[in-house]
Amino acid sequence: MSRFIVVAPGSSEAAALATDELARVLGTTTADALAGTTVTDAALRPAVALPAAVEAVRAAGDDVLITPAREASNRSFDHVAWNLSLAASTRAGVILAFDAEGTSAELLTEEIAAARLRAEAAAASVVAIVLTGGAPAIEADVPVLPLPLAEDAAATLRATAVPTAVTPLAFQADLIERARADRKRIVLPEPDDDRVLQAAAQVLAAGIADITFVGDADYVAKRAGELGLDLSAAQVVSVNDPAYLERYAEEFARLRAKKGVTLEQAREKVIDVSYFGTMMVHMGDADGMVSGAAHTTAHTIVPSFQIIKTAPGVSVVSSIFLMAMKDRVWAFGDCAVNPNPTSEQLADIAVTSARTAAQFGVTPRVAMLSYSTGTSGAGPDVDAVVEATRLAREKAPELAIEGPIQFDAAVDAAVASKKLPGSDVAGKATVFVFPSLEAGNIGYKAVQRSSGALAVGPVLQGLNKPVNDLSRGALVEDIVNTVALTAVQAQG
Numbered sequence: 001m002s003r004f005i006v007v008a009p010g011s012s013e014a015a016a017l018a019t020d021e022l023a024r025v026l027g028t029t030t031a032d033a034l035a036g037t038t039v040t041d042a043a044l045r046p047a048v049a050l051p052a053a054v055e056a057v058r059a060a061g062d063d064v065l066i067t068p069a070r071e072a073s074n075r076s077f078d079h080v081a082w083n084l085s086l087a088a089s090t091r092a093g094v095i096l097a098f099d100a101e102g103t104s105a106e107l108l109t110e111e112i113a114a115a116r117l118r119a120e121a122a123a124a125s126v127v128a129i130v131l132t133g134g135a136p137a138i139e140a141d142v143p144v145l146p147l148p149l150a151e152d153a154a155a156t157l158r159a160t161a162v163p164t165a166v167t168p169l170a171f172q173a174d175l176i177e178r179a180r181a182d183r184k185r186i187v188l189p190e191p192d193d194d195r196v197l198q199a200a201a202q203v204l205a206a207g208i209a210d211i212t213f214v215g216d217a218d219y220v221a222k223r224a225g226e227l228g229l230d231l232s233a234a235q236v237v238s239v240n241d242p243a244y245l246e247r248y249a250e251e252f253a254r255l256r257a258k259k260g261v262t263l264e265q266a267r268e269k270v271i272d273v274s275y276f277g278t279m280m281v282h283m284g285d286a287d288g289m290v291s292g293a294a295h296t297t298a299h300t301i302v303p304s305f306q307i308i309k310t311a312p313g314v315s316v317v318s319s320i321f322l323m324a325m326k327d328r329v330w331a332f333g334d335c336a337v338n339p340n341p342t343s344e345q346l347a348d349i350a351v352t353s354a355r356t357a358a359q360f361g362v363t364p365r366v367a368m369l370s371y372s373t374g375t376s377g378a379g380p381d382v383d384a385v386v387e388a389t390r391l392a393r394e395k396a397p398e399l400a401i402e403g404p405i406q407f408d409a410a411v412d413a414a415v416a417s418k419k420l421p422g423s424d425v426a427g428k429a430t431v432f433v434f435p436s437l438e439a440g441n442i443g444y445k446a447v448q449r450s451s452g453a454l455a456v457g458p459v460l461q462g463l464n465k466p467v468n469d470l471s472r473g474a475l476v477e478d479i480v481n482t483v484a485l486t487a488v489q490a491q492g
Helices: 012-026 039-044 046-059 079-090 105-121 153-158 168-181 194-206 217-227 242-255 263-270 273-282 297-307 343-359 380-395 407-411 413-419 437-451 476-490
Strands: 002-007 029-032 063-067 093-099 126-132 144-146 185-188 210-214 235-237 288-291 318-324 329-333 365-369 400-405 431-433 454-461 467-469
Touching: 002 012, 002 079, 002 153, 012 063, 012 093, 012 126, 012 153, 029 046, 039 046, 046 079, 046 168, 063 079, 079 093, 079 105, 079 168, 093 105, 105 126, 126 153, 168 318, 168 454, 168 476, 185 194, 185 273, 185 476, 194 210, 194 217, 194 476, 210 273, 242 263, 242 273, 242 297, 263 273, 273 288, 273 297, 288 297, 288 476, 297 467, 318 343, 318 437, 329 343, 329 437, 343 365, 343 380, 343 431, 343 454, 343 476, 365 380, 365 407, 380 400, 400 407, 407 413, 437 454, 454 467, 454 476, 467 476
Parallel strands: 002 063, 002 093, 029 063, 093 126, 126 144, 185 210, 185 288, 210 235, 288 467, 329 431, 365 400, 365 431
Antiparallel strands: 318 329, 318 454
16 A cells, blocks of 8 residues: 655645655556545535545545645635645555755754644654755655655655554544445334434445335335435335245244244234344344434344344353544443453453454454552452453463553553563553443543544444444434444454
């Protein structure tokens, strides 16, 4: 991958010259930093404009030179901030460009340092510096390239490290790409909720997944027209459709025979939209289900316990939240399902969470959280985490797992070096297993609200096939993300 963008904090002319020279030596395709949007939208509606630009740039491919946004007549548009945000969210290497004519090496060094701090704050990675206008000699830890560029400049740039920061937008874009790569069918049993219809329209338009609604086809068509949505590609299945109902009732009666469920009782049960949607997944008529916009968590997940059941080797269904931070993604579990897990259940949660995280591009390094690090504390709660860690290591010896460990030692390298030196996890954990639902729920919400992290989930894990629950306050964006992650889970 070699995606680059020029960022010139002080000179549009330097940006133009550097971009032209880079286009010459790299010979790559180009993509406009404002593709899919406008300067006005970028200035006034960045939450909508930036994702559109990210989508357009990524669609251009991995070998791309982004033509940077320049100073505009709209004075509220900060072109430098825009270019840096776009770079971070598309994993484009930033090439800083400066007009060095008549500038001392000392002043130029200061200007470069300030620009790099600004890039760091935006989670963007500076990979090179280009100088125009008879540049003085300066030292830097990245290549410094005077104009005109030498013919070996392309090789120099392509040898630079690919940016690894994962911003919330980059995470969402990665998620959508993964879903598109092997398109799955997701059932949505709540088409009477406008948010679900709006999300489905976005999912279909973006090619994220195929959609099946459980509901009334006439209502869906009528409401889609009223909302101005194109849902023509969606399938709509009625709970009374004889092509499905009898087959589902017979299977449900078979699954619940030991509970004394008769065929007639099964018919009554499976016409509930949550049960019907879950049966679609179980029977292979859909690959996953997303529900909960208009129903309780129990209404969504209880049918999955009865029908889909847990995957082999998994004793408990649990959940994680994928926490898209400023420049990385963490996984927090269990924050939604198990109030007081046993040591055995904590071990299962740890192993399952690590595997789920890996599905979404997170290298799992598991921290079994406690109020104690190593042997610094004692008590029944610590003992439970010690035992959970032992069991998790037995279940998955290939995983990097550490516990008990405090949150600060798990994420801060300086603290880790003092509290748990030599650990493969301490200071660089990516998967965090909380000792209880109370701790996990408080933890993820505290991080989400204090850091501005995007919390994607809860992602249910441990089931044979994916079913995911929505918050009843879910936004359309949340539903789109949940459909995408459910599709990725269905890929296996």
